Amino acid sequence: MHFLKKLRSLPRATTANAGNNKAVFAASNNINNISSIDNTKLLPDAVLSHILSYVCPHALDTSYKSSEESMTEDGCMLCDMRDLAHCVAACKRWKGLAQKLLYQNVRLDAVHYCELEIELSSKRKRRSFVDTTGKAIDVVQMRLLLFMKTVRESSRLANLVLSLRLPYMTREASKADLARTVSVLHHLRYVDLPAGFYSDDVSSYTLKQELMARCPDTRHMRYAHGSEGSFSRIPGSRLWENLEVLELSDLHIDETTLRQVLDSFKALKSLKMDNLKAVTDSVFASTHSLPPFPALETIILRNMPYLTATGLATHLSLPANRDPLKNLVLTQTGVLPETLHVLVSKASRLESLTLEATVDRSFPVVDVPHLSSNSVRKLHYEISSANGPYGAQPVSGSYYKYLIGSLTSRSLPALQELYVLDPHFADTLVLAPFQQLSLKDETASPTASQGLPRPLSLFAKGIDEMDWNLTQIEPASSQASVLSLPSSPSPGQRASAARPVSFHAAQLSPPWGGDARRSIVVGNGFGGFLAVPVDESRPKSSSGGGYKRQSKYDMWR
Secondary structure: OHHHHHHHHOOOOOHHHHHHHHHHHHHHHHHHHHHOOOHHHHOOHHHHHHHHHOOOHHHHOOOOOOOOOOOOOOOOHHHHHHHHHHHHOOOHHHHHHHHHHHHHEEEOOOOOOOOHHHHHHHHOOOHHHEOOOOOEOOHHHHHHHHHHHHHHHOHHHHOOOOEEEOOHHHHHHOHHHHHHHHOOOOOOOEEOOOHHHHOOOHHHHHHHHHHHHHOOOOOEEEEOOOOHHHHHOOOOOOOOOOOOEEEEEOOOOOHHHHHHHHHHOOOOOEEEEEOOOOOOHHHHOOOOOOOOOOOOOEEEEEEEOOOOHHHHHHHOOOHHHHOOOOEEEEEEEOOOHHHHHHHHHHOOOOOEEEEEEEEOOOOOOOOOOOOOOOOOOEEEEEEEEOOOOOOOOOOHHHHHHHHHHHHHOOOOOOOOEEEEOOOOHHHHHHHHHHHHHHHHOOOOOOOHHHOOOOOEEEEEOOOOOOOOEEEEEOOOOOOOOOOOOOOOOOOOOOOOOOOOOOOOOOOOOHHHOHHHOOEEEEEOOOOOEEEOOOOOOOOOEOOEOOOOOOOOOHHHO
16 A cells, blocks of 8 residues: 555656657667668678678688698687677578588687686586596597587588598597598598598598598598508599699609509699608609609608709799799708709799708809799798808808899899898898998999899798797888998098898897897988888798788778
């Protein structure tokens, strides 16, 4: 009764208040109507799919790299995959597009690469994450089992999977589960496999049979020591006819078998040969009884002492072989630094070149042509030598002097990135035109042909160092050369150049590079040099800058 009395005693709303309430209610309805409009319905499927790819960037990773090699530098792959899974449940139209991205390139990571892992790791220590034997449950293995159950129950989702990446320990310990998984992935192109798979280990026999029978679209494969038998049976088997990347290591095979196997893979683009002792220059020779050595985009040769520049030059003498070649890696082969110019001049469309060699004698004193290429953009020239007597310069210095001659003569006009195993190479390079000038005429200025034609990112380090030191070297400007002296010194001015200042070994504040040990050497137009601060991070390995993805929020800024 007291409650009803209070209701009766409440004052009634006035006319003015009632009008205000109606206005507020109408405004709120308009806001709700505006916010309820789904603007994504106006977008084509291709545009919406592209927007969703920013949620999970690794879903577009079509490379044939392992789980460890394809990790992104920033962000958390598990969190990105979870967010994309939420997009699947957002609406019916998003479901098909987001689901295709979610199952296209699958990653099963062990941990979260964010602060969420701290919370989750403490939860995994609870009793609910322990099996009946008291052993902690393997989280990645559980994810593999759930994924296996999903693709085995839905052929539509299984047909979407193009690649499957999982950690090393998981693929080594879950071979049976992995075999049952790949048996339904008929469009699979790449999968992380255990080490025994490549050497025909008995424990991986079932997995290999399933992959050979159920996954005809495999694009990447490797054969190691122990798999000579299965490798020799490839010709005539029509196995993996769409194979694009083939890696061979420590195989005891003859050149006849090698040529026949390579001819079986008509779509082959990349070939890596590591420590194949029986392979010599004759593998490139043209004979009527054997198929020709294939034309490739990428050739990687490691520990192949019997392959020389003569054999490769024979292969590249035909336009059908040299035109497709874009990447060439030579690590501890019979190709000597003084013969490298033969290959560079023949490979007219080569973009990336790597030469890693250990030398024990100085560069030949005879005139060797410069490295000349209009297409090479990235060059790894990593020459090392044993330490000489106390106080003596290492013999590798003469090889870097030859490289400096090729750079200052502008024989490599397209070069953008250079990697050397000489921590003092940057100082030597910027001083090279002045040293040439002092040998000719001190009053003259360096000509336009004595500098770099374009900006160069120089990565240098010592043999015992882990990180690369990046120095940006700018070319001569149109008004004044970066490395130039004043043509006519004013009275009282010295007709000499100030020594270029390099900060690649200094500890600078973050705006100038910080711990990255990064510097830029820029001319000031008066013979001196200035350092310019930069913000970007340096690459982590000799392969250059790692893949840095764009934040999923950058598109809205």
